[in-house]
Amino acid sequence: METIVQVSQYEELARSRVDEAAWCYIASGTGREQTLRGNVAAFEQFWLRPRVLVPTAGCDMGTTVLGTPISLPVMAAPTGFQKLLHPAGEAASARGTGLAQTLYVASSSATTSLEEIASATSGPLWFQLYMYKERVLSEQLVRRAEQAGYRAIVVTLDTPYYGRKERFARKNYSFPEHIAKANFSAEQDDTVDSEMGWDIFDWLRTITDLPLLAKGILTAEDAELAVQHGVAGIIVSNHGGRQLDAALPSVLALPEVVLAVQGRVEVYLDGGIRSGTDVFKALALGARAVLVGRPMLWGLAVAGAQGVTHVFDILREELQYAMALSGCPALSAITPSLIKHQ
């Protein structure tokens, strides 16, 4: 068997190990999948301008996100339904992420309850919240997350409706019986709120003191509104190409968001990160850290918690290599002068 040295090998292995419906669910985007492809492809529009003869001894990759230390600037993006991929599901991915000494964002749509996820990992956690038509459902989740030790609430804003994954729908695939959202009971109506506005942040402020993050921002205009509504961080994201097809690839949206925010809140990116050089590029464009969705899921499908830790370790090693070869002794040295758009 080949040694696994790149994240893409986990993708191939995962594809051969999980059943077709599960693969289709995680791999799919929406519509004609322009955004799904664009997220990955857009990273190739950026090139590095390496500096030479800069001593880089060790390359320090440690940073903080909202004050929480992480060992590399890569976190686990919130993804639901992980028991489709591995029987231990989110407990394993959270544990693997914690073992890599980085932060895990638990999804509202997890197949493991938020309390079980919290007890499965030693690493820091944020909770991803959908705003439900039944407001009380969202409220209960926030209170439970607070109780269970989650450190922030990530509010997903790009989902007034769940995106239609045509690839999945066309095959008439559905989930097996035992795959269900674990944070709710079957009788609860978890339809998302399609009428919500920016006042959701004012409402959330009345029920929690945890920092709030806005996930799914792609424009300077919305970044400004998010800052005005008191968020502590912004995640530039198009939901991995799973909501609005033809929405801007996230790395192309990042510069305008960074420019609009002017350092007032932390800016992160997810979508299309597949290597340490992708992480490097996102940081050079102003992201404080990035999140990975599918790469983490591929690791989980292939080798459970261990696979997830290994995915982070591969990204860590590649980032270290990129830093050493471009003259960056620390993350703070990864500046816009090291990147060119072409």
Ligand SMILES: Cc1cc2nc3c(=O)[nH]c(=O)nc-3n(C[C@H](O)[C@H](O)[C@H](O)COP(=O)(O)O)c2cc1C
């Ligand atoms: C299978 C799957 C499930 C997802 N579930 C959620 C979710 O429950 N909540 C959410 O905010 N984002 C969800 N996302 C989006 C991810 O948080 C993230 O934005 C995206 O996966 C990043 O792109 P990448 O997969 O290219 O890394 C999901 C993505 C995938 C692939």
